[in-house]
Amino acid sequence: MKHTENLCNWACGLRYEDIPEDVIDKAKEQLYSIIGASVLGARSQAGRAAIAGLRAMDEGSACAIFGSNERASVANAAMANSFLAQIFEFEDWAVYSHSGACVVPVAMGMSEKLNKTGRDLLVALVIGNEIAGRTGLAIQRGAHVGNSMPNHQADAAIVASRLLGAGPREMAGAVGLSCFMAMQPAPVGYLTDAKGLINAFPLHAGITGALLSRAGVTGNRDVLEHPAGYLASVSEYLDLNELAEGLGDRWVLRTLRSKLYPICGYHISPIHAALQIRREHNLSADDIESVDCYAAGVTLYAGSRFHTLEPDLFTRIEQGDATHVPLLFDVPFPMAAAFVAGELTPRQYGMDYIRSPQVRDLAGRIRLHVDAEMHAAYYRWEYAARVVVKTRDGRSLSAEVSQMPGAPGHEFNVRAKFEQALCSIAPEDRVRRAGDLIGDLENQATVTDLLTALRPDAEMLCAATAEGAGLDATAES
């Protein structure tokens, strides 16, 4: 089957009216979540440095960078916004693919640059998720899991091409150009801010591919399915039938999982269970003797992978050789910080918590186990966890979460996540207006009003930036 051509035909032909209302609602949920995550990311040292770095040789001013008053060319603004959404691991995923931190920055940037309508933006978001979800499924048996899935050069090119008004042939060529240099992450990058670029570089290729194809550069129009093409270059096993399965009928975006906590998605249920125990039993961290956490194998796989570094992770952070990023994939540290603080927000990845003897001591008493049933359930999309706390006075307290908050049917108030992120940099009425504009996006003639509402108040931004200096863990060197 000519999968690239098939996907591009579908992406070019999709109309707003073809998309079910609940799928449009998911696209709006994704906007709230990703913009909120990006705004928080812009308050981190890494985020501010990334913006400065991308602006250094960019004279452009076409597109907004969220959470800042900086502007850049469309590709660099999208790259910055993707990095910001990723730097606290506070984004989302659909099926297996972390789509939001790629699709949203591309669609927002291109919509602003090309003065597109709210409906154009919504349709592009839906298309991007449907493509990312399906390419993710096609490479599900390869080496990469979760955020590492190397598939976004395809969805980024298709989103950008759709907003450029490309026809199927031009769009397929854009995919071919974008996907030529098939990118895969070097795993060691998860130790530093480099991981923030995981969607950013692929989306830059996607926008570039779309623009080159528009200008007449020819790309391979069969790059997704070809035995020497993109997917075959990034995965040893292919399930190409997934690319066409249920297209336009079984909507991938319905599987969207927005993150309630800034942490690897495998660990959301364990953290939720831990906070539940703390809340229900009015527990303080000092009351805890030990913690046992039971979850799927992937939780242990990701959550213990930085536990044998030499020198250890905390020393590396102090030395400036690692940042807070690996802690976003850990379980003991964020869980201990959550027990201490009663919350898990970007603040818990700051140096105050990293250097806290109380947090580090408790983290050393948190053990991870795999529950075979939970492991099997994970592959049926059930993200379960059980946390058992032994207290110093001899009690055994436990909480079990059968599905993560943010999963379909277990949604949380994602607009509140968005508003909480923005409220420190913009007046309340403007934050509410921005939220209302996303809620009413299908009736917006352009995205300009939304972007105006998202613009930070200069004084508030200055104060928030000073306060947010400890929002992430870049040790002073």
Next chain:
Amino acid sequence: MPGPLSETFRELADIWPRYSELLVSYRLSPLFGHDIELSVEGGETLFIRAEKDRLVLSDRLGHAPEAVVAMSAVDWDDVLSGRIGIVGVMFAGRCRYPVHQRYIISKLSIVLQSLLTIRRIPA
């Protein structure tokens, strides 16, 4: 030369039929059917092949393995305790992780660590 690696994997081979279906999902199924060399630097070498209904162990192989996991005895002790996974040693830079073997090693890391921690939970 038998050692901790062989002893632990013999125990895992015994419980493999009970857990393989639960642990090895479709996504992890590329683990099946590959000959993997596990070796302790300066010590024992063991070849394993995971199949749906059995874990095949041997101390020699007539052809080149499709993946090799080689690390120190100290790191193997840590891995076999279930405290860390093979990828943990990889992140520490003490275990090779060739690009064409990653799909096997990453899946082995998940399944092995899972099985080891399940084993230590009292029934």
